[in-house]
Structures are given as C-alpha cells and as structure tokens.
Amino acid sequence: MSPGELAVAGLAALAAGIVNALAGGGTLISFPVLLALGVPPIAANVTNTVALVPGYLGGTIAQRSDLTGQGRRLRIILPVAAVGGVAGAALLLVTPESTFAVLIPFLILTAVALLALGDTVKQQVAVRISQLHGGREHLLGPTIGVFFAAIYGGYFGGGLGIIVLAVLGIVLVDTFKRINALKQCSSLVINGAAAAVFVWSGHVLWLMALVMLLCALLGGYLGGRLAGRLSSTVLQRLVLVIGVVVAVVYSVRTFA
Secondary structure, three states: OOOHHHHHHHHHOOOHHHHHHHHOOOOOOOOOOHHHHHOOOOHHHHHHHHHHHHHHHHHHHOOOOHHOOOHHHHHHHHHHHHHHHHHHHHHHHOOHHHHHHHHHHHHHHHHHHHOOHHHHHHHHHHHHHHHHHOOOOOOHHHHHHHHHHHHHHOOOOOOHHHHHHHHHHHOOOOHHHHHHHHHHHHHHHHHHHHHHHHHHHHHOOOOHHHHHHHHHHHHHHHHHHEEEOOOOOHHHHHHHHHHHHHHHHHHHHHOO
16 A cells, blocks of 8 residues: 555545545545545445444443433444444445445445435424324334344445434434434444454455544544534535435446
C-alpha cells in the first residue's frame, strides 16, 4: 500500500467522519474510494467497517445521558444486536468474492434509498411516539426487527441507523432523543460485533484501517464543530448523488 493510497483512504475516512456527524451516509464515500484504490470488495467492506466503528462509539458517548433509565431495553436488545451483527459478518465471509462484487451496486442503492428515506422515517417515528400511550412495553417486535437489521449491518451496514431507528420507533413509548440514543448504542454493538469477527478474518488491511480510523475520528470531531454552519440537507443530497453515480458506474464495470 503506497503512501499516496493511504493518504486517499485517509481523506475518504475524514470526509466520511464529517458526513456521518452532520448528515449520515459516510459509508457511501469511504467504501467506494477503497474499491477505486483496487482493494478487493470484501476486504474493502471489512476494512471500512473496522475503521468506522469508533464513530459509532463517539455517537453513543455523546448521547449517553439519554440512555439513563433504558436498562431493560439495553439488556434485551443489545445481546440480540450483537448476535445479528456476528451472523451478518459471518455471512459476508462465506460469500464468494465474485458474488459480493455483483451485489455491491444493489447494496449501495439500498443504502442510498435508506438515506433518502431518513428524514421521513424520523418524522413518522416522531408521529408514532406522539400517538402511543403508557403501559408496559412489549419488546419482542423491536427485538426481532433489530436482529434482522443487525444481520444487514454486519453484512454491509450502509443506512443501518435508519433501519434500527424505524424498528425501535414502531412501538417504543419515549422521546425521540432517547430512542435515537438507543439506536446509536444498538448500531455500535452491531458494528462492533461485526468488526470483532472481521479482526480474525484475515481480510483487514490493518495499516489502511488505522489511518482511516484516526482520520474518521478527526472527521467526526470536525463535523461536530461544523454543525450548524453547514447545511446537512445539502450535504446529504450530495452524498445521495455520489451514491447513485457510484452504483451506476460500478454496475457498468461489473456487468459490462
């Protein structure tokens, strides 16, 4: 791996960290860049996942106060999230490289669609919360939903937060901030569990992952500092356009 390639990967992770902090969808920047650098698809996905896990940790720490009083939810949902993340990661590792390469355009377009639906999902969750009333929660539905979302997250992960937020927002009775904090924590566990599997897979490009990790942390910090100064809506639309273009270009290259 040349210094120039490491620098490009680091810049992509920096941009991903900023985008994730402001609008979400950073994976649609960093993952395609690794593919463009010639990294094999599975190695690119694995390395990207490992490198971006600290960003989820930062998001969880930032919202830790909103997790207060959610002990029962955490005890039930997080172990299931971890199992799903491991299952998704294991599924990726047994997928032939050629098959995963064919799936990439569809996975990217799925992430684009989820990101595009993000604001709508948040609005619908807020409306749903306002309509729900007290009583003991039934966590079977959201737990099953989180499990299947975790399998997707361990396999690819783009747009994972939107899926988890939608699942949790269907029945949980709480404020949006607290449900969002639970989503952050669930996403951290899902990606952390997948990364733990990937660490032993032999697919992680460790030098690149370390450079990306540090740059993603810096990007997350810069994104937090820039919040309110940059339009998250404009940034999100830019990421959506990038995602669609990447999916189309990769489709042409793959199926031509």
